[in-house]
Amino acid sequence: MLISTLALAADPEDDISRPFAARPDDPAFLKSVSVLREIVAEARSLGFSESPLFDEKPLKSIFYPSLGFSVRLKEFQLRWFEMVGQPRRPDGSIYIQEDGLLLRMFDFNPPVKPQGKPFVPNLLKEEALKKCQGFLALLTKGTDMHLNENEFEFVQHMNHANRSAPYQRAYWRAHFQRVSRTGIPVMGDMVSVWLDERFGLILYQNECHSQVSIPDDEKPSVSAETASKEAVIFAQRVKDESPLVKSFFGRFTLEINPAATVLMICQPTDLLTCSNIYAFKRESKAVLVWLVQFKLTDPNKKMAPTFLQIFIDAVTGKFVGGDI
Secondary structure, three states: OOOEEHHHHOOOOOOOEEEEEEOOOOHHHHHHHHHHHHHHHHHHHOOOOOEEEOOOOOOOOEOOOOOOOOEEEEOOOOOOOOEOOOOEEEEEEEEOOOOOOOEEEEEEOOOOOOOOOOOOOOOOHHHHHHHHHHHHHHOOOOOOOEEEEEEEEEEEOOOOOOOOOOOEEEEEEEEEEEEOOOOOOOOEEEEEEEEEOOOOOEEEEEOOOOOOOOOOOOOOOOHHHHHHHHHHHHHHHHHHOOHHHHHOOOOOOOOOOOOOEEEEEOOOOOOOOOOOOOHHHOOOOEEEEEEEEEEEEEOEEEEEEOOOEEEEEEOOEEEEEEEE
16 A cells, blocks of 8 residues: 655664655655756757656655665656657666755666677767766765766676677766865765766766765874784784674685775774674764775685775774774
8 A cells, every 4th residue: 555755754773665655745756856857958968869758757656764874765766758759668766865855876777779799889988978977967966075086987788698689788887986075085985877878877876875974184193104003903803803804704814914004084883893793883973094904815825805904093093993
């Protein structure tokens, strides 16, 4: 049974998603419609030949009280129309904060005819990146996020089971790292933009789920060298005692000399020290840390697939957690 948006006051522990009837005055719905119109307008202004058309009345609306985010989300599933106006299956969706303040994800799956030869980009890399940046600016306006380009590539999807036409689709994909105003990376905060050369934006994903506040003080009081020495002590300790570290690196040997020491902004966590890794805690307030990475190798000197990461508070010099 559908429930109204007035009944969406969820308990903090509620993690059951459910459908609801989207009201015309719902802030998330209004923002979604506004964003869709802006995406289409941006695609046209950037010269895409087949900018998508959407039915602005969602086919289905789903409320997510908890998906591991710090905010509750609403999803609106949309019907896409061909240029001639013929309806197709629901091919679009948009995820947005319940209050309508921030878009979390836009996902559009245009039809693509598989072919026997690889897709070849028509845009130059610089042109494609500029268009990705155009959509990025559109969908992050009004936020305090600073984003730097982290990775940009032309992606070719393949289906090897389809021997006659294995090349399924291709698109440009850009990842943007969230940084502070002075350029310090915010750990885990990333925004992705996928671009189809005919339709424009086909996926936008805001992975800045925590929306952590940037610390006011971005100048470390502790040197990288001091932090690295302190990190060695805790790396050895968690290698011997941490359930998580032992489960990942049980047969590996810790290399004492750090592989890298970089300045980051992240949330302190007890992931490496808690007794139950399924109930670890993460502080809501982010701090400036020296993130110290350690390599681990097996008896054959083969390196482990990931690093052991230790967080040392760059202001106080204290151990504030880590990750793998």
